[in-house]
Amino acid sequence: MRFNMSFPVTRRGRPAVDPAVMLLYLATLCALAIFVIYPTVKVLITPGFDHVVEVLTNSRTLQAARNSLVITLLSTTTATVLGLVFAFAATRRDIPFRNVFRTVGMLPLFAPPFMVAFAYVLVFGRQGLITYHLFGLHVNIFGWHGLWLAQTIGMFPLSTAIIRGVLEGIHPGLEQAALTLGASETAALRTVLVPLAWHGIVGAMLVVAMTVLADFGNAVVIAGNYPVLATEAWIKMDGLGDLQGAAVIVSILMIPAVGLFLASRALLGNRVFTTVTGRGSDVDQISTPILIKWIVVAVCSLTCALVIILYAGIILAGLFNQWGSDWSLTLRHWFGVLSYLDEFRITLIVSVLAGLVTAITGQIIAFLHTRSLWFRGALDFLAVLPGALPGVFVGVGFLVAFNGPPIELAGTIWIMVIALGFWHLPQAYQATKGALGQIHRSIEDSARDLGATELRLITDVYIPLLSRSLVGSFVQSFIRSVSNVSVVVFMIAPGQVLISAEVLRMIGSSNWSAGAALTTALLAITFVCVGLVEAITRWFGAPARGSQL
Numbered sequence: 001m002r003f004n005m006s007f008p009v010t011r012r013g014r015p016a017v018d019p020a021v022m023l024l025y026l027a028t029l030c031a032l033a034i035f036v037i038y039p040t041v042k043v044l045i046t047p048g049f050d051h052v053v054e055v056l057t058n059s060r061t062l063q064a065a066r067n068s069l070v071i072t073l074l075s076t077t078t079a080t081v082l083g084l085v086f087a088f089a090a091t092r093r094d095i096p097f098r099n100v101f102r103t104v105g106m107l108p109l110f111a112p113p114f115m116v117a118f119a120y121v122l123v124f125g126r127q128g129l130i131t132y133h134l135f136g137l138h139v140n141i142f143g144w145h146g147l148w149l150a151q152t153i154g155m156f157p158l159s160t161a162i163i164r165g166v167l168e169g170i171h172p173g174l175e176q177a178a179l180t181l182g183a184s185e186t187a188a189l190r191t192v193l194v195p196l197a198w199h200g201i202v203g204a205m206l207v208v209a210m211t212v213l214a215d216f217g218n219a220v221v222i223a224g225n226y227p228v229l230a231t232e233a234w235i236k237m238d239g240l241g242d243l244q245g246a247a248v249i250v251s252i253l254m255i256p257a258v259g260l261f262l263a264s265r266a267l268l269g270n271r272v273f274t275t276v277t278g279r280g281s282d283v284d285q286i287s288t289p290i291l292i293k294w295i296v297v298a299v300c301s302l303t304c305a306l307v308i309i310l311y312a313g314i315i316l317a318g319l320f321n322q323w324g325s326d327w328s329l330t331l332r333h334w335f336g337v338l339s340y341l342d343e344f345r346i347t348l349i350v351s352v353l354a355g356l357v358t359a360i361t362g363q364i365i366a367f368l369h370t371r372s373l374w375f376r377g378a379l380d381f382l383a384v385l386p387g388a389l390p391g392v393f394v395g396v397g398f399l400v401a402f403n404g405p406p407i408e409l410a411g412t413i414w415i416m417v418i419a420l421g422f423w424h425l426p427q428a429y430q431a432t433k434g435a436l437g438q439i440h441r442s443i444e445d446s447a448r449d450l451g452a453t454e455l456r457l458i459t460d461v462y463i464p465l466l467s468r469s470l471v472g473s474f475v476q477s478f479i480r481s482v483s484n485v486s487v488v489v490f491m492i493a494p495g496q497v498l499i500s501a502e503v504l505r506m507i508g509s510s511n512w513s514a515g516a517a518l519t520t521a522l523l524a525i526t527f528v529c530v531g532l533v534e535a536i537t538r539w540f541g542a543p544a545r546g547s548q549l
Contacts, residue, residue, distance in 0.1 A: 032382040039397030047244040055248040064227040075151035076209040083159025091167040104304040112483030113217030117150040119313040127324030142224030150218040159204035166200030172285045206264035214390030216486035229253045250393040261388030317516030333517035347499045351481035357421025358477035362428025387426035391486025411493040420481045428473035435469040
């Protein structure tokens with residue numbers, strides 16, 4: 001039976017654009033131009049030529065660039081190797097404690113960006129609980145080695161998540177085939193598993209390298225006299241008031257960050273890491289060689305211990321009167337958290353609004369990308385571009401762009417809301433784009449056959465079907481905004497102080513116990529938020545797509 005399609009379509013078969021959708025498209029392009037392109041261009045053109053030459057020939061800037069390159073190579077290598085080990089443990093059925101490793105190995109993802117370094121200063125520093133008070137060692141954790149440890153533990157879950165997805169897509173029958181052809185278990189893993197997972201491993205390295213390169217939170221706490229580009233930009237701005245110098249440094253940082261982003265997008269973009277065979281997936285995995293098994297268990301156990309120490313150190317530090325000197329138990333730091341209710345209120349307001357900006361804008365752009373619109377490729381590029389920009393670049397860019405007419409946002413919460421909202425946009429856009437890909441075209445065609453307008457199609461079809469993606473995108477943006485430092489540290493104004501900036505101030509003044517109590521409160525907000533969302537989504541149905549961090 002044929003249906004007479006009465007609604008207009010384009011030559012490619014897509015629905016013709018409704019005027020309301022076209023207006024939405026133009027408004028979205030304007031928003032992306034103002035809040036993505038304009039700050040980016042503004043940073044690049046702000047410094048004069050003489051200022052650029054001065055900064056580029058400065059010995060400290062050159063040292064910071066070299067240090068950034070070295071620490072990126074070191075941390076990326078170790079974080080990727082650890083991620084591979086944890087991904088292997090999580091996907092092999094005969095690895096003992098694999099569920100424990102899987103759970104504990106993801107905990108650093110929930111930590112504020114400065115928390116890993118802060119915790120290891122408390123535990124392994126000069127007055128560290130383990131190094132000094134238990135073993136009597138005088139260890140200076142500040143420097144490249146401390147930053148290396150903090151970034152490795154903080155970043156390896158990123159590579160775990162990517163590589164695990166690749167390993168789960170490899171059919172175990174291929175390993176069995178290698179055994180049938182006479183290979184040993186070790187040879188089967190080396191010749192089958194590693195080659196098939198190689199693109200995912202390289203992609204994970206690129207993602208981790210991009211994150212390490214732009215890392216500000218760990219570096220500002222534990223790097224000490226080891227300058228890197230991200231912290232140098234902040235020193236230029238906060239300590240010297242040199243906005244043009246900060247713009248030059250973040251522009252230098254942007255170049256490799258964008259290159260790594262484009263490489264990872266090309267490698268991981270739409271690639272599906274799945275092996276397809278003609279049989280079902282009920283084939284058992286081959287046994288993991290005993291030596292490999294116990295090496296994996298040992299590495300995962302040691303790493304999990306470091307992760308547990310990370311959380312335990314922060315929580316316990318808030319219970320002592322003065323960490324490192326007065327170990328008497330007290331609750332005064334926990335009660336002292338109540339004196340920062342204004343900072344918590346502002347933090348929650350900014351984070352909620354930024355989450356809404358991210359989730360709603362991401363859904364709108366993903367929906368517009370499915371329509372027959374001009375410059376759809378440009379829309380896609382602008383939606384993912386913020387993911388390539390380091391947080392310090394975004395912070396300096398918004399400060400330069402919106403510090404005066406025609407759009408003056410500096411000194412208000414809106415500069416933080418919009419900056420965070422658009423910086424987190426790529427995750428929401430990609431999640432919604434994936435969810436839209438699972439909605440069959442026949443659903444839209446049926447609604448149009450019944451006379452639905454474009455607006456009715458959005459409200460009655462797409463919004464209900466994409467509600468879980470919307471919630472997931474909001475939660476991700478909210479959690480990242482609550483503890484963000486790299487973007488907002490450049491935008492703090494009197495009366496507009498976020499709790500993460502207050503924690504950094506306490507760490508800088510060695511008020512460690514009070515800082516630990518505030519960090520614990522940030523953790524509590526994060527886990528309560530995740531728990532509420534999980535409860536809500538379980539109440540209404542399946543877990544939210546995209547809400548799993």
